[in-house]
Structure formats: structure tokens, C-alpha cells
Amino acid sequence: MFIRSLRKAAMLAATVLTAAIGLVGVGGTTAQAATGPCDIYASGGTPCVAAHSTTRALFASYSGPLYQVRRASDNATRDIGLLSAGGYVDASAQDSFCAGTSCLITIIYDQTGRNNRLTQAPPGGFSGPAAGGFDNLANATAAPITIGGNKAYGVFVNPGTGYRNNSTNGIARGDAAEGMYAIFDGTHFNGGCCFDYGNAETNSRDNGNGTMEAIYFGNIKVWGFGTGNGPWIMADLENGLYSGVNAGFNSNDPTVNFRFTTAIIKGEPNHWSIRGGNAQSGGLSTFYNGARPNVAGYNPMKKEGAIILGIGGDNSIGAAGTFYEGVMTSGYPSDATENAVQANINAAGYGTSTGGGTGAQVVGGQSGRCLDVPNASTTNGTQLQLWDCSGNSNQRWTSTSGKQLMVYGNKCLDASNRGTTNGTAVIIWDCNGQTNQQWNVNSNGTITGVQSGLCLDANGAGTANGTKIIIWACNGQSNQQWSLRN
Numbered sequence: 001m002f003i004r005s006l007r008k009a010a011m012l013a014a015t016v017l018t019a020a021i022g023l024v025g026v027g028g029t030t031a032q033a034a035t036g037p038c039d040i041y042a043s044g045g046t047p048c049v050a051a052h053s054t055t056r057a058l059f060a061s062y063s064g065p066l067y068q069v070r071r072a073s074d075n076a077t078r079d080i081g082l083l084s085a086g087g088y089v090d091a092s093a094q095d096s097f098c099a100g101t102s103c104l105i106t107i108i109y110d111q112t113g114r115n116n117r118l119t120q121a122p123p124g125g126f127s128g129p130a131a132g133g134f135d136n137l138a139n140a141t142a143a144p145i146t147i148g149g150n151k152a153y154g155v156f157v158n159p160g161t162g163y164r165n166n167s168t169n170g171i172a173r174g175d176a177a178e179g180m181y182a183i184f185d186g187t188h189f190n191g192g193c194c195f196d197y198g199n200a201e202t203n204s205r206d207n208g209n210g211t212m213e214a215i216y217f218g219n220i221k222v223w224g225f226g227t228g229n230g231p232w233i234m235a236d237l238e239n240g241l242y243s244g245v246n247a248g249f250n251s252n253d254p255t256v257n258f259r260f261t262t263a264i265i266k267g268e269p270n271h272w273s274i275r276g277g278n279a280q281s282g283g284l285s286t287f288y289n290g291a292r293p294n295v296a297g298y299n300p301m302k303k304e305g306a307i308i309l310g311i312g313g314d315n316s317i318g319a320a321g322t323f324y325e326g327v328m329t330s331g332y333p334s335d336a337t338e339n340a341v342q343a344n345i346n347a348a349g350y351g352t353s354t355g356g357g358t359g360a361q362v363v364g365g366q367s368g369r370c371l372d373v374p375n376a377s378t379t380n381g382t383q384l385q386l387w388d389c390s391g392n393s394n395q396r397w398t399s400t401s402g403k404q405l406m407v408y409g410n411k412c413l414d415a416s417n418r419g420t421t422n423g424t425a426v427i428i429w430d431c432n433g434q435t436n437q438q439w440n441v442n443s444n445g446t447i448t449g450v451q452s453g454l455c456l457d458a459n460g461a462g463t464a465n466g467t468k469i470i471i472w473a474c475n476g477q478s479n480q481q482w483s484l485r486n
Contacts (some may be wrong), residue, residue: 069094192317243274
């Protein structure tokens with residue numbers, strides 16, 4: 001551990017104060033802070049060597065693009081930038097460019113100037129589902145949110161989606177010290193391997209214990225886990241997801257499921273730590289702080305310096321999650337530095353309201369698209385479909401005490417003609433209290449009809465805009481998995 005000079009401590013204290021009060025409200029709208037997370041890390045002596053975000057600038061001076069999208073209609077691409085230097089994303093540029101078609105996120109740019117950008121992950125120990133064994137790219141509109149009162153989009157990772165950079169600049173290698181944080185959707189996760197952000201192998205393969213150091217978020221229990229049912233923040237150190245010094249259970253690593261979750265992993269020779277908190281308010285808690293795992297291969301570490309998002313180091317592609325921003329540092333950040341970063345994140349103003357009214361979006365686990373009433377129709381009998389999530393009122397569903405899923409305040413999700421057989425169309429109809437309009441929203445991600453017992457299903461395992469919604473015998477497939485998102 002390092003003993004900092006009084007001068008540096010004073011500078012850091014001033015940075016903490018700036019981060020805590022860095023947003024000024026004007027007529028209910030917030031403006032981006034004058035200091036970004038990477039400015040805070042630099043003040044603490046642990047500068048960012050990678051900085052990725054689809055929501056905001058992570059340096060006060062950054063004025064470049066955040067990410068690139070590619071639209072399906074003509075394969076044209078567009079860089080999505082900022083409303084102002086050091087500010088928030090200009091999501092309207094994406095909305096305009098992608099209007100009438102769909103878009104994928106092709107590049108997540110690195111704001112440090114080191115060109116540690118993230119692009120479509122190549123095949124490795126496992127092959128992805130896209131052409132050539134590459135992983136899928138994320139649907140650009142599947143995770144709409146607000147930040148500072150401005151519309152933004154996250155990176156929605158379904159199983160099979162992944163980003164990577166195997167040729168980086170300045171990322172820790174060997175046993176060198178580093179830190180990292182990420183903002184995740186704490187309600188979007190699964191037990192697949194492995195939803196990671198951080199340091200991985202440069203050949204996309206499992207090169208043995210200690211060749212990774214990445215943040216993991218999810219509820220898999222194969223290697224390590226914490227209290228409750230998860231999700232947990234853990235470290236993927238290769239051949240093990242660690243919640244503490246031992247493989248397996250760590251009673252100090254709690255379930256963390258804030259809608260916007262700050263997750264932190266940091267490591268230096270024979271010492272590492274897990275921290276986390278609510279990205280919308282409050283401070284950070286430390287869930288582990290101690291020696292490297294007491295298993296051969298982790299002391300010293302053998303980090304290789306690639307960067308991954310949404311996948312494991314060997315391109316394991318079974319995981320799900322949503323990413324909004326994250327950085328990696330050179331050197332082991334102090335708790336005080338991270339506390340200042342957390343204050344800055346709180347002040348950034350992450351939120352779920354997208355201007356589409358009340359109710360939740362029902363998001364398909366396979367497609368990342370939303371349960372949608374076509375053309376915002378209010379006509380009885382209109383069959384539901386999948387469509388890019390927009391946050392508009394025709395995608396806002398309210399779960400009532402009578403087990404109805406209600407849209408527009410007066411139309412209910414309905415099994416057509418009270419059908420109970422495979423393939424029955426799911427429609428909207430005036431709410432009438434009958435059992436074909438009652439649904440169980442289950443903890444396993446399914447939505448089942450009270451009358452039929454069948455699952456809400458994207459027809460034919462479709463993922464495209466316009467895929468029809470039906471009921472079908474529950475089979476555990478991902479086209480029958482749904483999450484409710486504000």
C-alpha cells in the first residue's frame with residue numbers, strides 16, 4: 001500500500017468535494033460535472049488507461065465520439081458523440097440515424113487516447129454465433145435510460161453478444177497493479193459464464209490461473225458466490241470467479257441488485273479488493289480486501305492485458321447483462337479515490353424514465369427487444385410483437401394486483417379467444433378480469449398465463465422487429481425469458 005503525501009491528500013480531498021457538488025440543477029435538468037471519473041483517478045495518481053461509456057464523457061475535456069452504430073437498412077455507420085465537451089451523449093443522433101430500421105453497436109470508443117476501443121469479439125476457446133465465429137453485436141436501442149435528464153442507451157448483452165480488444169496499450173500485465181469499475185444494470189443478469197468487464201487473455205483462450213483480472217456480475221455458483229441468491233460482484237481471475245480468498249462461499253459478498261450498480265475490482269501484488277454500491281446514491285462498501293486466492297497460480301498474477309465486455313476470457317458466451325460505463329487504471333486506486341468517483345457517478349444522474357409514461361418495459365431475454373403494440377394501436381385484437389425498445393406508451397406495461405398486464409391504462413394483455421393451445425395469439429383487449437388476461441410474472445424470467453399455464457413466447461424463437469407474440473408450452477428457451485425494466 002502507498003503512503004500519499006499531504007499535498008496529494010489535499011488535492012484528492014478537493015477532488016472529492018468537487019465530485020460531490022459537481023452538478024448544478026437548472027430548471028430540473030442537470031448539467032455534466034466539470035470533473036470526470038478519469039480526472040479523479042488522475043488526481044489520485046492512478047490514471048485511466050481505458051475509458052468506455054455509451055452515456056457520457058469520462059474526462060471533463062473529452063469531446064470525441066462515445067460509440068459507433070451500424071444500421072440494418074444499408075449497413076451505414078455513424079459515430080455517436082456528445083451534446084457538449086465533457087457532457088452527456090447526444091442520443092438524438094442515434095435516434096435520427098436509426099429511425100425506421102434497427103442498429104447495432106459496432107465500436108465502443110476509448111476516451112483515454114490510447115485507442116483501447118472495444119469491437120466485435122473474435123472466436124477463441126468458444127466460437128460466437130455470428131459469421132466466422134465472431135460474437136454478436138448489441139442492439140443499440142435495447143437499453144434506453146436517462147442520465148442527467150438526457151436520453152441515453154446502454155450496451156444490452158444477450159448470451160452470444162461480446163466485445164473485445166486483444167491488442168491494447170497501457171493495460172496491466174503480469175502482476176502489475178490496476179483498478180477498474182463498471183456501471184451495470186443490477187436487474188439484468190443470469191447464471192451463465194461470464195458477464196465480465198476487464199483484463200483478459202490476448203488470444204481469447206484460457207491460458208491458466210491468474211491470466212485474467214475482470215469484474216464479474218451475475219449469479220453463477222460454479223466457482224464462487226456470496227450471500228442470498230445473487231447477483232454478486234466477483235473477480236474473474238480465470239478458472240475461478242472469486243468472492244474472497246477462498247474458492248466458494250464468501251459471507252461478506254452480498255447480493256447487489258441496484259437498478260444501476262457500481263462494481264469495482266482492483267488488484268496489486270498479493271492483494272486485491274471487491275467494492276460496490278448504488279450508482280444513483282450513497283457510498284461504496286468493501287466486500288473483500290485481502291490476499292490473492294489461496295490456490296496455485298494467482299500469486300503472482302499473469303495478467304495479459306486484453307479488454308473484454310460481456311464474455312469470459314476464453315470467449316465464453318453464456319452470460320447476460322447491461323453495461324453503461326467503465327474504466328481501467330494504471331496502479332491500485334485508493335479507497336478515497338474510488339469514493340470520489342462514486343460521488344461523481346451519483347451526481348451524473350442515472351435514471352430510468354425515458355419520457356414514455358408509467359409502467360415497465362417487458363424485454364425479451366433472447367432478442368433484447370420490447371413487448372410492443374404495433375403502431376401504438378388501441379384496437380381490440382391487435383397482436384403483440386417484438387420491437388426495438390423506445391420507452392413509448394405502447395411498450396409500457398403495468399402489473400396490477402389482479403395479475404393483469406395493462407397498457408394505456410385500459411387495455412390488457414390477452415390470450416386471444418381465451419385460447420389455451422400452443423400458438424394462441426397474444427393480443428390487447430379491453431380489461432375484463434377474465435383469467436385469459438391474468439399472468440404470473442415468475443422469478444425464473446417466464447410470464448405464464450393463469451388460465452393456460454403456457455409461457456409468453458416470441459414465435460419461432462424470432463428476434464427480429466415484428467416477431468409475433470404467442471403462448472406456447474414452457475420449454476426453458478430464451479425466447480420465453482422476459483425482464484421488466486423501468
